[in-house]
Amino acid sequence: MGTRTGSHQLSSGLMVSGRPERRPKERPPRMASRPVIYTGGDVKTSGELGRMYGVDISAGENPPPQIPPRPPGAAARSGPKFPNSGPVSKLSSSSSFSGPVTPIQPTGLITSDQQDTPGSNRRSGQLDAAAVAPTPTSFKKANYASAVTSLGGQDKLGFRTSPVAMWVSLVVAVMSLMVVAFLIAAVKKAVILVVAVAALVPAVGILVWNFTYKNKGVLGFLRKYPDTELRNAVDGQYVKVTGVVTCGSLPLETSYQRVPRCVYVSSELLEYRGCGGEKANAKHRLFSWGCRDSEIYVADFYISDNKSGERAIVKTGYGAKVSPFVKQTVVVNAKEDKEGVSPNFQQWLSSRGLSSDNRLIHLKEGYIREGYTVSVLGVVRRHNNMFMIVPPTEPVSTGFRWRCCLFPTYIDGLILINNENDDIIPV
Incomplete structure (x- = not known):
């Protein structure tokens, strides 16, 4: 038995067989979020x-x-x-x-400060002078973590001579004195004594010259050392990089002047010893200045090479060997009658268990602040595009300098030299 299929008429008037198609009901569009009422800031x-x-x-x-x-x-x-x-x-x-x-x-x-009074003329971005001026209330000695290196008793310069050369020189000197004494006793003429003195004076003069001019000679040699372009340096090369420094994760602060954001700080208390005065340290001689207290700290920092623009981290923290050549300035000049001794300086001394009774004292401070231009001499370590400057494993020698009549001087550790111009470059 066959089934009957219905027919329907289209909108154009044409009759077709089959049932009309059912169209889905149109639903109103749903909104993803509800409307937000305007609050007007309330x-x-x-x-x-x-x-x-x-x-x-x-x-x-x-x-x-x-x-x-x-x-x-x-x-x-x-x-x-x-x-x-x-x-x-x-x-x-x-x-x-x-x-x-x-x-x-x-x-x-929502603001970060309290409302100003109606008569206030304070503008955004301006701070009070009292809030900017540092008013230190405590001069306690800084107690940094192991990430900061203390350079209190390190010797950065020295002459290094082999034991064989020392014994040979001593034997030659003794034999020379014996020959001179024999000739004077045998010949009995003053000419021999004059010749011996003429030969001895230049040797003694050269020795004295090397000991007195050692620091200045080494500093002049280091300043003339050519700069290295950090971009072309290979791993393990000894380089000198000059550029602007920025602080690492631990910025330092000077102990007396409270200069913030430094990568190197030093404070040195010097005392003058006259006739019969007390010694500031075991090596303090008469009629000279001796170091009574010293605080030298340095931490890891960054340096941007002036030649290539590359940035490197300088590893001077965690007990690294560092030889700083940083100029210090006198910030306190205390006389024996306590003239020039301020309450802040008295507090600084008392916090370290020191006194200034009837003593001629100088307090010197030196620092390298963020934005200063410095020179760093060390060994470069390179990994891909990252640069690191570390201290060398062996002391570096300056070699013989015949023009200046200077013996080889050995410098231990990474060398840090501040620029003679203390202009701060914004970083």
Whole structure:
């Protein structure tokens, strides 16, 4: 038995067999998010923003509650502790670190400082002079971690002579004296004594010249040492890089002047010893200045090569051997009658267990601040495009310098030289 198939008419009037197709009902488009009501900056009608800062939204037209200011650090001591996971309190976590909470403005704008008085002319970005000027209240001795190197008792320069050469020189000197004494006794003429003295004076003069001019001669040699382009340096090469320095993860600060963001700081207390005076140290001689207290610190820092523009990290921390050549300036000149002794200097001395009673004292400080131009001599370590300058394993020799009549001087560790011009370059 056959089935009957119906027919229907199209919109054009044509009759076709079969049932008409069912069209899906058109549904209204769904919105991905609900419409947001314009609040006009009112925190009370801002929904989640108001609840985030503890504003009671159900209070109607009542003004938002004012949170009383607390002293700095009170929130950090008595506030709730926030674990790594779990629910967070309604108060913002920044309140436990930034001191007193600032009330929310009627416009809903959150500021980082309290409102100024109506008659205030303070502008954005300007700070009070009292807030900028450093007012140190404590001069305690810095106690840095192992990442900072202390250079208190390191000898950076020295002459190195082999034991064989020392014994040979001693034997030759003794034999020369014996020959001169024999000739004087046998010939009995003053001419021999004059010749011996004429030969001895230049030798003694050269020795004295080397000991007195040693530091200046080495510094002049290092300044004339040619700079190396860091980009073309190979791994293990001894280089000299000159450029602007920037602080690493641990910036330093001078102990007395409180100069911030330094990569190298030094403080040296010198005392003059007259006739019958006390010694500042075991090697203090009469009528000379002796070091009574010394604090020298250096940490890892970065340097940007002036020639190639490459940036390298200088490894001077964690007990590295460093030979600094940094100029110091006198910041305190205390006389025996205590003239020129300020309360800050008295506090600096007392914090280190020192005194200035009837003593002629100088306090010198030197530092390399961020933005200074310095020169670094060391061994480069290269990995891909990363550069690192480390101290050499063996002391470096300057060699004989015949023009200056200077013996070879050995410098131990990485060499750090500050520029004669102390202009700061913004970094």
